[in-house]
Amino acid sequence: MTTVLPVRAPGAATSLRPAGDERSTAGSPAGRARQMLGHLVPWLVRGAMGVAVLAFAVLAVGPHLLGYRTMTMLTASMAPEIEPGDITVATPIDVTGLTEGMVITYHMPVGDHSLVTHRVVSVDHAEDGSVTVQTKGDANDAIDPWTAGLEGDTVYQVRAVIPEFGHLVQLLRTPVVSQVLLYGAPALLAGWLLMTIWRPTHDENEEVRP
Structure with missing residues (x-):
C-alpha cells in the first residue's frame, strides 16, 4: 500500500489561527485574571463550606452525640x-x-x-x-x-x-456575617454549580479553521 503525504508547496504561507482565538496565545491579562478567578472561586466556596460544616459539627452536633x-x-x-x-x-x-x-x-x-x-x-x-x-x-x-x-x-x-477558633465563632454570630452566610453562601454555591455545569469545554485537538 502506498501512502501519499501532503507536501507544502515552496513559498506557501503557513496558516495561522485567527487573532480572536484565545487558544493561539497565552491570553490577555484580563483573560488570565478571569481564568485564575475561575479556579480560585470554587476553592474559596469549598473552604467556606468546609469551615462552616466543621464549626457546626464541633459546636452543635458533637456535644449532643459525644457529651x-x-x-x-x-x-x-x-x-x-x-x-x-x-x-x-x-x-x-x-x-x-x-x-x-x-x-x-x-x-x-x-x-x-x-x-x-x-x-x-x-x-x-x-x-x-x-x-x-x-x-x-x-x-x-x-x-x-x-x-x-x-x-x-x-x-x-x-x-x-x-x-483561635472562638474568634471565628464570634465573627459568625455577628448580624452582618450571619445574614451574608444565610443568603450569600447558598447563592455563591448555586452560581458556582451553574458555572460548572454550563461552562463551555474546548477540545484541545479540535481543528481550528483559518
Missing part, C-alpha cells in the same frame, strides 16, 4: 495554655475523681455565677459526699477569692483546646 461541652475563653487568666479566643473542650468526670492540677469549668459561687475555667489547687471531700474546691488562673498571681461547692455527681474537665 462534651465547648466554651470560648474570654480572658487571659489561663494564658499561655488557654488564650482569649481559644475554645475549650470539656468532658464530664465523676466529682469523686477530681484532683489538684486539673483544669475544670464550673459556675463561680459569686457575682452572676458565670462559668469560669481555672486550675484546681485544692480539693476537699467531705464525709457527706460534698466536694469543695479552690482554683486559680495560671496567669493570675493569687488564688480565686472563693471556695466553690460543686453540685451534682459530675464536673467538667478541660480535655482539649482549639486555638
Whole structure:
C-alpha cells in the first residue's frame, strides 16, 4: 500500500489561527485574571463550606452525640495554655475523681455565677459526699477569692483546646456575617454549580479553521 503525504508547496504561507482565538496565545491579562478567578472561586466556596460544616459539627452536633461541652475563653487568666479566643473542650468526670492540677469549668459561687475555667489547687471531700474546691488562673498571681461547692455527681474537665477558633465563632454570630452566610453562601454555591455545569469545554485537538 502506498501512502501519499501532503507536501507544502515552496513559498506557501503557513496558516495561522485567527487573532480572536484565545487558544493561539497565552491570553490577555484580563483573560488570565478571569481564568485564575475561575479556579480560585470554587476553592474559596469549598473552604467556606468546609469551615462552616466543621464549626457546626464541633459546636452543635458533637456535644449532643459525644457529651462534651465547648466554651470560648474570654480572658487571659489561663494564658499561655488557654488564650482569649481559644475554645475549650470539656468532658464530664465523676466529682469523686477530681484532683489538684486539673483544669475544670464550673459556675463561680459569686457575682452572676458565670462559668469560669481555672486550675484546681485544692480539693476537699467531705464525709457527706460534698466536694469543695479552690482554683486559680495560671496567669493570675493569687488564688480565686472563693471556695466553690460543686453540685451534682459530675464536673467538667478541660480535655482539649482549639486555638483561635472562638474568634471565628464570634465573627459568625455577628448580624452582618450571619445574614451574608444565610443568603450569600447558598447563592455563591448555586452560581458556582451553574458555572460548572454550563461552562463551555474546548477540545484541545479540535481543528481550528483559518
